[in-house]
Amino acid sequence: MLAWNLHFHICAKLIEFLKNILYSEDFVNRNKKSPKDFTRKRILTFQTLILYFINLPKGSYQDELDHFFKALFKSEVAVAMVSKMALSLARKKLKYSAFIELNPVMSG
Numbered sequence: 001m002l003a004w005n006l007h008f009h010i011c012a013k014l015i016e017f018l019k020n021i022l023y024s025e026d027f028v029n030r031n032k033k034s035p036k037d038f039t040r041k042r043i044l045t046f047q048t049l050i051l052y053f054i055n056l057p058k059g060s061y062q063d064e065l066d067h068f069f070k071a072l073f074k075s076e077v078a079v080a081m082v083s084k085m086a087l088s089l090a091r092k093k094l095k096y097s098a099f100i101e102l103n104p105v106m107s108g
Helices: 002-022 025-030 046-054 061-072 084-091 097-107
Strands: none
Touching: 002 025, 002 046, 002 097, 025 097, 046 061, 046 084, 046 097, 061 084
């Protein structure tokens, strides 16, 4: 039980740390390709896109998107909320440097 509580505490701290980084205006501005990118209110925000990719999708894009948003919105049924084309277009707005910057956080 002690090990489980410690593991839970470490995971909670990591999630909070990641949240602070992902919602940091500096981090977002450094890692989007244009100042206009990710300014409109959409389902596929900068933060959601990063979380989708660090989830390491393994199946088809549409299946993975449906399951990701099912978990994100705590839905009972997987619903196509975002198309794979929308994912592709959003991905083009994201610099790869975001993942390089997050790598030490995720592996450490």
